[in-house]
Amino acid sequence: xxxxxxxxxxxxxxxxxxxxxxxxxxxxxxxxxxxxxxxxxxxxxxxxxxxxxxxxxxxxxxxxxxxxxxxxxxx
Numbered sequence: 001x002x003x004x005x006x007x008x009x010x011x012x013x014x015x016x017x018x019x020x021x022x023x024x025x026x027x028x029x030x031x032x033x034x035x036x037x038x039x040x041x042x043x044x045x046x047x048x049x050x051x052x053x054x055x056x057x058x059x060x061x062x063x064x065x066x067x068x069x070x071x072x073x074x075x
Contacts (some may be wrong), residue, residue: 003056010061018058026051 002025006018030047034040 006056006058007061010059012060012062012064015058015060022051022055022058025055 002022005021009018026047029050030042030044033042033047
């Protein structure tokens with residue numbers, strides 16, 4: 001789900017919002033893990049390691065519109 005969201009929204013100047021989305025998903029994941037345990041020891045350091053292993057990194061995949069629509073027809 002996160003990879004699909006990043007693929008759709010990975011336009012230039014949107015990486016800050018993608019990083020915020022990744023942080024929010026990591027926070028929800030951390031809360032779910034904390035709820036499932038009576039003796040929770042889930043720290044942000046551990047969650048950052050899990051996120052680095054399982055969540056994709058936000059990066060720009062689509063070019064600027066002027067580069068994307070710069071098609072020359074041979075007519």
